[in-house]
Amino acid sequence: MATEKVTLADALSNVEVLDELPLPDQQPCIEAQACSVIYQANFDTNFEDRTAFVTGVAKYIEEATVHASLNDMLQEGQEHAVMLYTWRCCSRAIPQPKSNEQPNRVEIYEKTVQVLAPEVNKLLNFMYFQRKAIERFSAEVKRLSHTEKRKDFVSEAYLLTLGKFINMFAVLDELKNMKSSVKNDYSAYRRAAQFLKVMTDQQALQESQNLSMFLATQNKIRDSLKEALEKIPSYEELLADVINLAVHMLETRMYLLPEEKHMLVKVLGFGLFLMDSEICQINISKLDHKKRIRLDKIDKIFKNLEVVPLFGDMQIAPFNYIKRSKTYDASRWPLCGATLPSPQADLMVHLPQIREDHVKFTSELARYSNEVTTTYKETRSPEEMKEMMELALRGLQLLSEWTSIVTELYSWKLLHPTDHHQNKDCPAEAEEYERATRYNYTEEEKFALIEIIAMIKGLQVLMARMETVFADAIRRHVYAELQDFVQLSLREPLRKAIKNKKDLIRSIIVSVRETCADWIRGTEPQDDPATKGKKDPDNGFDIQVPRRNVGPSSTQLYMVRTMLESLIADKSGGKRTLRKDIDGSYLMAIDQFHKNSFFWNYLLNFNETLQQSCDLSQLWYREFYLEMTMGKRIQKCCVKHQHNEECKDVVTLEKRIQFPIDMSMPWILTDHILRTKEPSMMECVLFPLDLYNDSAHYALTVFRKQFLYDEVEAEVNLCFDQFVYKLSEQIFAYYKHLAGSIMLDKRFRAECAALGTRFTYPPANRYETLMKQRHVQLLGRSIDLNRLISQRVNAALLKALELSVARFEGGDITGVVELSGLLDVNRLTHKLLSSNLAMDDFDAMWREANHNVLAPYGRVTLHVFWELNYDFLPTYCYNAATGRFIKCRDLLFSQPVHRDKPPQTPYHYLWGSKALNIANGNIFNQYSGFVGAPHFKAISNLLGYQGIAVVMEEILKIIKSLVQGNILQFTKTLMQAMPKQCKMPRYDYGSTGVLGYYQAQLNDIVQYPDARTELFHNFREFGNALIFCLLIEQAMSQEEVCDLLQAAPFQNILPRPFVKEGEKLEAKQKKLENKYAALQIVANIEKLGTAKQTLIAREGDLLTRERLCCGLSVFEMVLNRIRTFLDDPIWTGPVPVNGVLTVDECTEFHRLWSALQFVYCIPVGENEFTVEQLFGEGLHWAGCTMIVLLGQQRRFEALDFCYHILRVQRVDNKDETVKGIQLKRLVDRIRRFQVLNSQVFATLNKYLKTSSGDVDSQPVEHVRCFQPPIHHSLAVNQGHYYRPDQLLRQSLNVANTSGIIANLTLEQH
Amino acid sequence: MSTKQTLQKQTQQDWANREYIEVITSSIKKITDFLNSFDMSCRGRLAVLNEKITRLERKIEYLEARVTKGDTLT
Secondary structure, three states: OOOOOOOHHHHHHHHHHHOOOOOOOOOOOOOOOOOOOOOOOOOOOOOOOHHHOOOOOHHHHHHHHHHHHHHHHHHHHHHHHHHHHOOOOOHHHOOOOOOOOOOOHHHHHHHHHHHHHHHHHHHHHHHHHHHHHHHHHHHHHHHHOOHHHHHOOOOHHHHHHHHHHHHHHHHHHHHHHHOHHHHHHHHHHHHHHHHHOOOOOHHHHHHHHHHHHHHHOOOHHHHHHHHHHHOOOOHHHHHHHHHHHHHHHHHOOOOOOHHHHHHHHHHHHHHHHHHOEOOOOEOHHHHHHOOOOOHHHHHHHHHHOOOEEOOOOOEEOOHHHHHOOOOOOHHHOHHHHOOOOOHHHOHHHHHHHHHHHHHHHHHHHHHHHHHHHHOOOOOOOHHHHHHHHHHHHHHHHHHHHHHHHHHHHHHHHHHOOOOOOOOOOOOOOOOHHHHHOOOOOOHHHHHHHHHHHHHHHHHHHHHHHOHHHHHHHHHHHHHHHHHHHHHHHOHHHHHHHHHOOOHHHHHHHHHHHHHHOOOOOOOOOOOOHHHHOOOOOOOOOOOOOOOOOOOOOHHHHHHHHHHHHHHHOOOOOOOOOHHHHOOHHHHHHHHHHHHHHHHHHHHHOHHHHHHHHOOOHHHOOOHHHHHHHOOOEEEOOOOOOOOOHHHHHOEEEOOOOOOOHHHOHHHHHHHHHHHHOOHHHHOOOHHHHHHHHHHHHHHHHHHOOHHHHHHHHHHHHHHHHHHHHHHHHHHHHHHHHHHHHHHOOHHHHHHHHHOOOOOOOOOOOOHHHHHOOOOEEEOOEEEOHHHHHHHHHHHHHHHHHHHHHHHHHOOOHHHHHHHHHHHHHHHHHHHHHHOOOOOOOHHHHHHHHOOOOOOOOOHHHHHHHHHHHHHHHHHEEEEOOOOEEEEOOOOOOOOOOOOOOOOOOOHHHOOOOHHHHHHHHHHHHOOOOEEOHHHHHHHHHHHHHHHHHHHHHHHHHHHHHHHHHHHHHHHHHHHHHOOOEOOOOOHHHHHHHHHHHHHHHOHHHHHOOOHHHHHHHHHHHHHHHHHHHHHHHHHHHHHHHHHHHHHHHHHOOOOOOOOOOOOOHHHHHHHHHHHOHHHOHHHHHHHHOOHHHHHHHHHHHHHHHOOOOOOOOHHHHHHHHHHHHOOOHHHOOOOOOOOOOOOOEOOOHHHHHHHHHHHHHOOOOOOOOOHHHHHEOHHHHHHHHHHHHOOOHHHHHHHOHHHHHHHHHHHHOOOOEEOOEEHHHHHHHHHHHHHHHHHHHHHHHHHHHHHHHOHHHOOOOOOOOOOOOOOOOOOHHHOOOOOHHHHHHHHHHHHHHOOOOOOOOOOOO | OOHHHHHHHHHHHHHHHHHHHHHHHHHHHHHHHHHHHHHHHHHHHHHHHHHHHHHHHHHHHHHHHHHHOOOOOO
């Protein structure tokens, strides 16, 4: 590889340039800090470089050495604590020999020893460690408690380290006490080892015995520590110093991380316990009395923090150390002794303050972060840098405070579990852990917890974004403050010390300066009068202090602070304290510097501090409760069998490996948001999930335990699935509800509101932000939440569509209107969702739900046809007055239909909510009693051209089978029952006579049993089918017209403008055309687009323009097809004898229909059903259609029996009952049906003529002209006898007298 | 040059060295920041791209099904 030399300046400018690359990210930030790469530089040397500071005071360099080794021990102690906390019982998993005779007993023991030996080794190391640590600690205490040494000053850092030791002992002791599995495992090992005689030598046996005792003895560590300390004279003095320091630090908030705060409190408790000694006759109350320690202050601290978190689900109550002491004096502890709950337990009291701080701080931070992102500043002023540093510190302090509030509440709750008396939701048999977590928080508390966690995590993100800016400002400011202090501020005390010959002070100040001064010329100015104890010249002595972007090293800072502290300390080795020799103003300055510099270490390690002060990992860990639950006796039969009464007595040991997610804090909080659907919290839903990130990070970096990480991961997998599932369903339900509310009929809503029923819109929720999440970080994985939600919501919408079809399939044809409505709601839902999610095309989804992707016709088409065939055609009656079909419920001629019940569905799969489902149920119930225009409109909409074509094709098949089947058979039968001849009686007989004649002639038909039922039923089916075709076409045409009108403006079809006088139509039209020229798609695309686009546009235009309703008629086609079915000779009869037309012979179909018309015109009795009731107008439509198609309309109208009766009755106006038939009523009925028939004929003729609009193409009407008839009075010679060839004339004569024009068209001949 | 001055020089050198380290460290920090935001940005954009491709795939699948009318494409 070629090595190209890159200068530092180039490299740095390359880095600078990175900033300028735009990296847009469209996703709103609602998750915790998401980093794929974390970079943390740690320059803490743990005093490794102490020897470099030869200029420092030797004593403190020595102290640094001690510090370093103590820190190492603390680190080791931490590892042992982790080992204890994360200890999982091994022996439970190891099989135990059941009896001494078991053959593989030895093998089992061997394996046991093999497996447990490394674990036991850890315990052994732990025992050695605590022994060593106690020795070391007491040695330190002994050294410092020496009478001479007592007078000397002990640095704050040193006391703090001793405090940390005390804390470590407390923690280890507590952990050892609580972990019983450690003891169990060891005894299992010991048993096996003793059996195998592994430990042969005396020493090993002794060690084993010691370890056994060590593990079994409660409080072993603290007791041996106390024992060791009690041998040291006046050890309590040093401990009192430590305690006072802890109190001081707690009071002045000289700590940053939550764990440091907790450490200080533990130090107080355990320290007081160690001091309280019967043997040495030390009593803390006495010490208080002597004002050596302040118990009242400690009382307050203990009350504020009753329970201190330890690890995960373990905690210590520090006051218990005091309370259990024999010398406990309740009067000294008024607060802790009281039963009032600790403020730690009440989250709600902290919340307002936290909110206020959060708002205040984030707005202040925003000012800087906006400035940083918008402007580029080469350098900032010193004031600005100071402000930035203070801002950073305040941010860290706030974060740490909130974090400790959360963890402290959690610990308190763990120590105070609820039960079924306190919480009604908590079942009596709830588990311990459940009672401590799941049921232990009120709704309010959960929301507050979520809010605080969200604030912590949110602020962490904001702070981390500013890290480079903060870190820069911090380093520069710390450098400046330090150098200004040592190079400038310390000059005066130095001058004073030299002048007054205070050598010790001088040497310390010089040491401080030598340790860290960074002189601008590399060396201290030789001519500085201050170093000689002289005054500055009048014009001042100018010292230029350099500026750098780097802070002091950890050891350097320690040295400077400790040396300065010795100057201002109350104690020193000699009789006089040094502070007495320093002027007050200098003391103040030094003190101030000392205080300020306390936080420098934290700030210089900004990244690490930030991460630690936001660490909420412990909310997940539950090793203590797991161990408690494991092996608990539970009444449960674990055998897989049919459980019986005896099973109740079975007691087994719980083998719980982990708790269910419902008891896990992160999921409890996440689920709480999902369950309550609280809009203000919805955007925070990813923050509780981030707790898993914290826990996993802790498992990997601090606990370093694979199994813990695996368990976190497993829980995350489970929870995240749940989360996505619940969230997707909620989002779908929300948008469905919204769409349903929008679609709900406005008048219905208004009227319901007037009656007091309101339909609420769903409360606006912030799912949009969640749906925009495309890279959520969880356990190092990046998750496209949007995609996951899209997948599920798509599936849900498809399911909703499928369910709406299933619902339609479960009902009759009237359900089609509801289906159409459901489709509209789903379409709107789809539209609303599409703005955020990648939804499939609605059309495609609908086709899939309708099973219409592969098959040419879908479920809806099939069901429509099925319903038509089995329910609609045979049972519905048409009424032209209303334009509706009504189901005839009185008499059924076909089998009742059975349909599958539609499945039960959740509300959001239908209309969106329960209320909306009820409302729409009522609305659509109104369409269930009839089939009319709305239904046809819905059918034509849903089926489309293709579906309608299929349905019509099938309907034609039905008609064909009817016409060529039943109806033909009946016709053949009835034709035989018809009289051979049936003349038209003369007027002279009067209407009663005519009726009597026809009644007699047609008696066979009237009496024919099946005519009124089966035959009419068949005709009705035929007629209904026809009307269906007609109405569906009408509905379709309306749609098409709407389409055409809507498309018109884009196709240059403009309405004719109104023209005033003097204006020209053409000019006005031209103007309009120009005005709307931009809308004309084809013209514009031709002009601007490619050839291909033009082609597509033209085709689209053509498809829009060419519609069925423009000149084509479905119904005409149907009629023409039916005409071809009528090919049987029975319909037309033989060629008339006279060669013109048959008059009296009953050979043609219209004669039969006349007979049937006579039958149904006969008025019915009181409890009988009329044909209208039973069959509706379909019957007439069927008859008339056949007559028209057979070309017999004119003959029918001329020769019909009933019409003849009507005509005669019109003249004589008789009303009699003839053979049971009331003439007047009969005539009324005839008149009504005549009108109906002519309407039907008119309609049919209109359709049949449409395609022949072009008159020329029609075959010429064949009209035969006959001689005008001669009145019989003129043909006297012919008498009453007519020759056969005269017959025609005679009949025409009759016809003439009837007032009918006698040039009948003879289309069929 | 006295010992004292040598030491002072050394101290100054130490400051300079540490500042140099600090400059490098903060540059690395900037690079990691950049990498992180680059990662986020890329993931966001890739997700959008993925969405588009998935949509097209589904559309093609649908259209294929529509066109084949029952017999599967091989």
